[in-house]
Amino acid sequence: MDNPQLSSQVGAKHTVSRRGFLGALTAIAAAAGTAGGWVGRAAATTIKPVARPAAAQMARLLAYYRTRPRWASWLVPELNVNDGWQQWMRTILNSKNLPIAHDNFWRLGTTIAQPHHWAMVIDERRCIGCQACVVACKDENNVPVGVFRTWVDVVETGSMVPDPAGPIVTDAGNFRSEVKRSSMPLICNHCDHPPCVDVCPVKATFKRADGIVMIDYDLCIGCGYCIQACPYNARFFNPIQQTADKCTFCAHRLDRGLLPACVTSCPTHARVFGDRNDPTSEVSVLLATQATTVLKEDLGTDPQVFYIDREQEVYDENSTANTVYPYTANLNSTDYATLSGSTPPPAATGGQG
Amino acid sequence: MPLSPTNYYGSGLEQGYWGLMIVTYPYISGLVAGSFVVATLSQLFGRKRLAPLAPVAAILSFALLLAAPLTIWGDARQPSRVYELITRMHVPWSPMALFLLIWISYVVLMLVELYAVFRADNAARAEWAERPVRAKIAGLLTLGARSRDRRSLRRDERIVRWTAGIGILIAFLFHGYIGFIFGSMKSRALWSSPMMPVIFIVSAIVSGIALVQVAYFGIAKWNGWKIDREIVSELNMWLIGALLFDFYLDMIELLMSGVRAYAPEETYEWFSRLYFHGPLFWTYFLFQLALGVVVPLVALATRRGRASIVNSGVMAVLVLMGVYMMRWNVVAGGQMASKVTNDIVSYPLVWTGYDSVQTVLGVFGVAFLLFLLFAWIFPWKAGFEGTTEPAVTPPAAGPVPTTPATTSPANQPTPVPSTSLMGVLEDGSAPGLLGATRKRDHSGIQ
Incomplete structure (x- = not known):
């Protein structure tokens, strides 16, 4: 061809058609590769449900756990220290390497694998109100004076009945005590949908993929929003480090295969800790066999601390329960001022409202 | 008491974590x-x-x-x-x-x-x-x-x-x-309300109008200007409108929180315990509602009341006080309502130091x-300086001789070709919204 312009056009045409074929091939390969990658990722991260044990096996497990001296346990087999999850350097000291969530917590159950899902069951029938867990927590976590990561409210129900022969002598006459006491251990609920984590403006607090809600103390700006947003008053300002602080389920112990300090120290085995992903763990068995309740269920926070035989709703203003504060009294309150005698007790009324 | 509540961190399980600074922020x-x-x-x-x-x-x-x-x-x-x-x-x-x-x-x-x-x-x-x-x-x-x-x-x-x-x-x-x-915040019964942003915005408008009113009186007094009663009256009209809306929202809140039949149990309990019988009774009913809303509404209802300088000033200060009390009632009240116990959390007023x-x-x-x-x-x-004289004066008549840039004598037009100072055209007309306010041109020279 003489015309250089024409020849270049012809050449261009051939090149274009070849490029189109290669492009299509590349596109198909890329699409297939991407799809394969997603399928593989989904397959890798999908949690395979484990069959629940049969009823007879459940009963055997429960009996086994009931008789087992757990408070002296050192390494707990069910925590499986060999799965790599509890490696100290990967977790508590380097939490950025862990799958964590600052929001959209539904992802933790679907797209992020959960090797464990830690939960606590508190059996109120067994709690004797000895406050050993409170002391153990303070000891273990160096909790400053005046603030608590876990505490035990002592709830008194019933009333003092006027009785001329009653043993309690007051200016208003004699009374006979018709009361019953029960104890109410309280701790961070490590909610599956924690409002405290959502509201943190700087993503300093997070929920680990194994369910533990924690704070990065080096990031916290101390605004107090999470403390206000927690419905259970489980968070507080640490007066020493000047950041928000809270229960960690003793994550540093868990990552080494140990139980939380409050669980280990409980003399009556009222606190039971374990993995909800393991259907044979004591927590799973208790949840499957016992009637349990959670606190403030109507708020939709999905707490992971469950109570067996919670006799009294201590938050109910209209209940006949009266909260007594033996050790962990709320000193900044009108009740404490009344108890300590600095203000006169309120006049008896015919009930509220 | 061995441990005083004036110790900010206190020693209790539940405290008012957000203090006066957070009252002041909104x-x-x-x-x-x-x-x-x-x-x-x-x-x-x-x-x-x-x-x-x-x-x-x-x-x-x-x-x-x-x-x-x-x-x-x-x-x-x-x-x-x-x-x-x-x-x-x-x-x-x-x-x-x-x-x-x-x-x-x-x-x-x-x-x-x-x-x-x-x-x-x-x-x-x-x-x-x-x-x-x-x-x-x-x-x-x-x-x-x-x-x-x-x-x-x-x-x-x-x-x-x-x-x-x-x-x-x-x-x-x-x-x-x-x-x-x-x-x-669903954890706080008294805060968790979809009305909260609206209440805040309306009370913000109320307080803003009152602040501008007070500022106007202040700068007029400072500069020795005559206060324009028409401006005062008009501001008062806007204040009344905003106050009426604010009052409406306050009443809605009172009905939706303070009546047992209408309110959620927890909301009603804490509302009645804090505002009806509790420590916030006076700040809510007297300072926020009565002195902050009702008294100004009544005092500014008549035309004479709206044109009166003293009345307007006092009412503006009352409104500013009432809105601050509203912030106090919201921030303090929400935290006085305990989340996990049966009692009212004390909320001390700190005078010096952090958050005071x-x-x-x-x-x-x-x-x-x-x-x-x-x-x-x-x-x-x-x-402002234009408001003391009603007529549009030619810009060259007054202050121009004082300006060094033009050497033209008094009572002569300025040599600026098509416009004069401050946007007033030479024919005396103001070219628009901004110019309308600047009938006296020398005011930019201070």
């Missing part, structure tokens, strides 16, 4: 939004009579806007980590993380608005001011655009109208998000100093 940001709304009344909604107040309201709004973050910054336990609000911003899930976005956009918008509002006056001052430093500053503030012809004035006017329109949205966002911070009356006064002092600084920088007296 108050100051409400004043920001409210005084901005007063500025837009003339800039956007055509209330020409209030036009002289618009520059003052804009300056007030800007000074308070710059002082507002001091409250939350002072309240944070780790103020040195404030940069994380940019580097680790948790948007949109955390309402508090929106703060910097909204605040920065508000500051930028205010800069644009202040530039446009004062550009012509600054250009005039750059040309005519006697003191060189003022002329220098005014020249810098014009950013080189010193024309004062009809076209540039119209352009300024257009910019002001646009910034006022966008700004009113940002002002509502700025204050509404603070209401949302409280309203979004002292720091609040300091923040207001910073805001006032900023206001003085901006009042010195910006030529805001343009409209």
